[in-house]
Amino acid sequence: MTEPTLYETLAAVLAKEFLNGEVGFTGLLTGKAAAMFGTAIPIVAMELARRTHAPDLTLLLAGCYHNPDFSQLEAMPDSEHDAVLRDLSTEAQTYDYPGQWALKRGDISFGFSSAVQVDTVGNINSVCIGPYDKPKVRLVGPILQPEHMTLFRREYIMMPHHDRRNFVEKVDFISGVGFPGGEAGRKSLGLAWGGPALVLTPKCVFDFDRVAGRIRVRSIHEGIGHDELRNATGFDLGDLSGVPTTPRPSDDELTIIRREIDPRRILFSPT
Amino acid sequence: MPSPSPKLQSLEEAAARVPDGTRLAFGGFAVYQKPMGFVRELVRQGRKNLTVVGSAQSYDVDLLAAGGCLSCVETSYVGLEKHGLARHYRRAVERGEVKVVDYPEMVSWDRFRASQEGLAFWPVPFLGGSDIVRYNPAIKPFACPMTGHPMHAVPAADVDVVVIHALAADERGNVVFPARRLLPQSNDVLMGRSCDTVIVTVEKLVSNAFIRKHSRLVELPSYKVSSVVELPYGAHPTPALGAYHADEKHYGEYVAASESAEATAAYLKKFVHLDGGNDAYLEAVGAAQLARLKDMDSLL
Numbered sequence: 001m002t003e004p005t006l007y008e009t010l011a012a013v014l015a016k017e018f019l020n021g022e023v024g025f026t027g028l029l030t031g032k033a034a035a036m037f038g039t040a041i042p043i044v045a046m047e048l049a050r051r052t053h054a055p056d057l058t059l060l061l062a063g064c065y066h067n068p069d070f071s072q073l074e075a076m077p078d079s080e081h082d083a084v085l086r087d088l089s090t091e092a093q094t095y096d097y098p099g100q101w102a103l104k105r106g107d108i109s110f111g112f113s114s115a116v117q118v119d120t121v122g123n124i125n126s127v128c129i130g131p132y133d134k135p136k137v138r139l140v141g142p143i144l145q146p147e148h149m150t151l152f153r154r155e156y157i158m159m160p161h162h163d164r165r166n167f168v169e170k171v172d173f174i175s176g177v178g179f180p181g182g183e184a185g186r187k188s189l190g191l192a193w194g195g196p197a198l199v200l201t202p203k204c205v206f207d208f209d210r211v212a213g214r215i216r217v218r219s220i221h222e223g224i225g226h227d228e229l230r231n232a233t234g235f236d237l238g239d240l241s242g243v244p245t246t247p248r249p250s251d252d253e254l255t256i257i258r259r260e261i262d263p264r265r266i267l268f269s270p271t
Numbered sequence: 272m273p274s275p276s277p278k279l280q281s282l283e284e285a286a287a288r289v290p291d292g293t294r295l296a297f298g299g300f301a302v303y304q305k306p307m308g309f310v311r312e313l314v315r316q317g318r319k320n321l322t323v324v325g326s327a328q329s330y331d332v333d334l335l336a337a338g339g340c341l342s343c344v345e346t347s348y349v350g351l352e353k354h355g356l357a358r359h360y361r362r363a364v365e366r367g368e369v370k371v372v373d374y375p376e377m378v379s380w381d382r383f384r385a386s387q388e389g390l391a392f393w394p395v396p397f398l399g400g401s402d403i404v405r406y407n408p409a410i411k412p413f414a415c416p417m418t419g420h421p422m423h424a425v426p427a428a429d430v431d432v433v434v435i436h437a438l439a440a441d442e443r444g445n446v447v448f449p450a451r452r453l454l455p456q457s458n459d460v461l462m463g464r465s466c467d468t469v470i471v472t473v474e475k476l477v478s479n480a481f482i483r484k485h486s487r488l489v490e491l492p493s494y495k496v497s498s499v500v501e502l503p504y505g506a507h508p509t510p511a512l513g514a515y516h517a518d519e520k521h522y523g524e525y526v527a528a529s530e531s532a533e534a535t536a537a538y539l540k541k542f543v544h545l546d547g548g549n550d551a552y553l554e555a556v557g558a559a560q561l562a563r564l565k566d567m568d569s570l571l
Contacts, residue, residue: 030353064454078353081303081453082510082517083566096457097380104396127373132406138364138371140350142403143327146375150397175373177400189399190421 001251006221007041007268008257010200012249013219014045014156017197020054022109023101025152027144028062028080033160034114037200040076040267041158042112047261048253060101060108061085063144064094076266103151106193111152113145117171118157120235121213122178122196124149125171132173142175149176154197162201164234182213203229205246219246278444278499282548285470285498286312289432294322296383296428298435298462300455301327302352304512306436306472307334308505311543311552314338324428326379326458330509330525333357337535338543341369345428347376354522358529373403378425380458385427386465392424433466435459436506437491438513440473444496445482445489449513451568456512460490469495472502474514502549504561515564521556 004012018024024046029038046059047070061068062080069089077084086093094100101107115124116139126145130136148155155176159166178196179186186195199206199215207218217237220229226240249257262268286309289295299305310331313321320342323332327348335341336359349357349371363369374382381393394415398404404412404423411424437459440446446463448456463469471491476499482489505511508521528538545551553561 031355079302079517080352081300081455083512083568086451086453086512087569095451095453097377097454097461103377127402132402134367135365138356138361140356141346141348141371142373142375142401143348144376146397146401146403147377174400174402174405180400186400190396191399 001254004249004254007036008249009246011041011044011048012253015048018049018054018057021056023058025060025063025108025111030078037158037160038112038114044257044261044267048256051256065090066092103147106153108152110154111148112156112158113148113176114158117166117168118199119168119171120215121180122208122215123171123174124157124176125173127173127175129172145176150191150194152194157196157199159201162203162232168234179208179210179213183210185213203232217243219244221246275443277442278496279442280498280500282312282500285500286316291319293432294430295432296324296430296462297331298459300458302329302509303455304436304506305331305509306434307507307509308502308549309434309472310334314340314543324430333360336360336363343370345372347374347379354526372407382425382428383461383465386429391427395423395425398423430466432468433462434470435463436472439475439477440471440499441477441479441482444493444499446471446491446496447485447488448490450488453512463491463495468497470498471496472500472505474503476501504553513566513568515566518564
């Protein structure tokens with residue numbers, strides 16, 4: 001078995017988080033790194049969970065296409081709502097809102113967000129860099145982040161780049177709410193459930209001290225030194241001495257990913 | 272018996288329903304099925320100070336920004352998906368020329384649901400802690416009268432005009448949608464039911480007999496529609512489901528042109544500031560290119 005890639009490792013980390021019977025919602029992101037972290041890794045993770053411990057997991061591609069048959073695709077689609085997806089084989093197709101799922105009832109177990117900034121309490125930002133009224137950079141807008149971070153039962157933040165400008169003390173605009181004031185803080189804001197569970201980056205996996213409402217390093221990827229991680233992060237990471245290395249996928253997991261889920265390498269295409 | 276009144280109008284006549292300062296919505300969603308032919312006409316006529324309200328925007332808002340037609344956008348997303356940020360829009364916002372009011376994606380739909388139901392607001396239970404509330408005085412906090420749960424009242428979309436692009440309508444304004452529709456077309460239906468002035472551009476004008484044959488698919492009947500404009504390829508370069516795919520070649524040309532003022536002016540001269548209306552636009556794109564975009568849909 002050849003060495004696991006970073007993407008295979010992250011998919012295996014995520015797969016272990018999902019429970020049988022859950023509903024996972026992934027967008028269809030574009031652009032090499034964003035598509036890998038926002039779409040390909042989540043799909044492989046959900047397919048791996050379905051083939052191991054969670055056969056009743058429902059995968060929602062682009063939030064609409066229930067359990068698509070990826071074997072019918074010649075390449076990953078790069079548009080969310082066009083004729084290619086209309087014609088994709090699925091178990092159920094969402095074509096209206098309200099549709100099959102109801103966000104406010106908590107029908108979605110987990111989702112995946114990408115953002116330009118993440119801060120120490122797990123807030124995320126895709127709206128602007130700099131002051132809101134006269135931004136230095138105007139970004140795309142909040143999109144579905146507010147719903148992902150409050151109405152989904154939990155959220156995985158997928159960060160294709162790990163740099164000081166992405167991991168900041170405080171985001172310039174809160175488009176998705178993390179744990180300000182911890183879980184008690186979320187309750188006082190009227191948020192009954194949800195929030196970020198993990199943040200996955202090319203260098204590490206973060207989780208949260210949900211009482212204090214503070215991000216912390218859960219594991220560091222193989223080959224990444226403590227200094228490298230600190231230099232790439234815009235906030236204090238605290239004591240890293242007890243932090244483990246991100247676990248490798250097992251040979252069985254790698255075999256399932258390579259032979260069953262993605263034999264034609266349309267998700268984890270060779271770089 | 273007198274004949275029913277035709278709703279058929281020319282593109283120029285229909286665009287006159289959108290004067291300077293109009294608050295309007297465009298159907299479709301993100302980069303899918305945008306009424307681009309109508310947007311081009313607004314730019315050609317030099318419209319000013321428009322406010323666009325919607326769910327997710329792309330080439331529609333960006334082209335209005337390129338033409339200097341825009342003063343405000345209320346939506347959840349403005350971008351070109353795989354082609355990146357909407358450059359004209361981005362620059363206009365960063366220069367302070369266009370104001371943005373950000374709403375979450377499904378809340379953007381809910382604002383039209385409020386308008387459809389004749390309500391002034393939609394109740395939203397999940398905005399606590401979000402800067403969307405901090406920067407938007409039109410969103411009002413309130414306690415749920417039943418449970419006391421903290422909530423926010425989000426204002427209805429409340430637009431003056433809705434513009435959508437659909438596959439077909441008859442001249443009375445009965446608009447038909449494909450059975451195998453997706454979210455962008457459902458957004459068209461919602462928007463078309465949420466406003467008193469609804470302009471529908473269509474790929475093809477069809478007979479009343481065709482409409483009667485597909486009556487279950489007539490989601491917008493005549494009395495909901497103000498104007499019908501026959502506008503073949505009226506969503507181009509965005510796709511129209513059941514008719515044609517996105518024109519990726521044209522997207523590339525558009526994005527390249529948006530990098531400089533000179534290239535933008537050349538693009539607008541070639542594709543927008545045309546004397547011959549939509550026919551001249553289709554000539555400029557070219558028959559061979561348009562023919563390649565056909566969506567086969569299902570033959571069943």
